[in-house]
Amino acid sequence: IAGITQAPTSQILAAGRRMTLRCTQDMRHNAMYWYRQDLGLGLRLIHYSNTAGTTGKGEVPDGYSVSRANTDDFPLTLASAVPSQTSVYFCATAPPGNTGELFFGEGSRLTVL
Amino acid sequence: GQNIDQPTEMTATEGAIVQINCTYQTSGFNGLFWYQQHAGEAPTFLSYNVLDGLEEKGRFSSFLSRSKGYSYLLLKELQMKDSASYLCAVLDSNYQLIWGAGTKLIIKP
Numbered sequence: 477i478a479g480i481t482q483a484p485t486s487q488i489l490a491a492g493r494r495m496t497l498r499c500t501q502d503m504r505h506n507a508m509y510w511y512r513q514d515l516g517l518g519l520r521l522i523h524y525s526n527t528a529g530t531t532g533k534g535e536v537p538d539g540y541s542v543s544r545a546n547t548d549d550f551p552l553t554l555a556s557a558v559p560s561q562t563s564v565y566f567c568a569t570a571p572p573g574n575t576g577e578l579f580f581g582e583g584s585r586l587t588v589l
Numbered sequence: 590g591q592n593i594d595q596p597t598e599m600t601a602t603e604g605a606i607v608q609i610n611c612t613y614q615t616s617g618f619n620g621l622f623w624y625q626q627h628a629g630e631a632p633t634f635l636s637y638n639v640l641d642g643l644e645e646k647g648r649f650s651s652f653l654s655r656s657k658g659y660s661y662l663l664l665k666e667l668q669m670k671d672s673a674s675y676l677c678a679v680l681d682s683n684y685q686l687i688w689g690a691g692t693k694l695i696i697k698p
Contacts, residue, residue: 516597516690517690518593518676518678518687518688518689518690518691519632519676519678519686519688520688521685521686534685566631566632575620575637576619576620576622576637576678576680576684576686577622577634577637578632578634578686579634580631580632580633581631582630582631583630583631
């Protein structure tokens with residue numbers, strides 16, 4: 477593993493189904509983030525985690541949950557997917573120091589029908 | 590509310606210079622960032638400004654005026670590979686990144 481790995485890269489999902497997007501990093505960064513990116517809108521923060529064992533809500537948390545059992549993994553779960561959750565999801569990490577520089581995974585394109 | 594504005598799309602010619610503007614209104618300021626995002630790919634970090642003035646990095650430069658809530662990204666000697674979206678983001682008083690919607694830059698030969 478090099479950097480940040482997201483899986484799956486693409487998924488088509490029926491509305492009402494449960495889905496977990498996986499994110500794994502090998503950079504040992506404490507801070508991790510989940511964003512969604514939609515046409516015409518900036519990246520919007522869904523949930524974040526400043527360190528293993530803690531999580532927080534971002535700008536658009538409804539319908540999503542996260543966990544941070546260890547430093548490397550930060551999965552995002554959609555408990556019951558809806559069409560408005562069709563988007564590209566990016567996982568990101570930040571090095572220490574509150575510099576604001578983020579490292580992004582390659583993204584997961586999710587389509588909910 | 591917090592707001593970051595940048596043009597939706599710009600077109601420029603290969604070899605030319607282009608300036609992408611960004612204006613912001615945020616709760617506090619701890620730095621301004623520019624990211625590049627090629628179509629279908631992840632954003633990658635380009636530049637960071639926290640003090641007023643110009644930061645130069647090769648063909649790319651970024652300028653900041655905190656009093657005006659304004660920044661620009663200047664790209665010189667444009668190449669076809671510079672065709673991408675350029676995202677402006679501000680680190681607010683809570684150290685959360687606030688993102689603009691991005692400017693799609695189209696380079697024509």
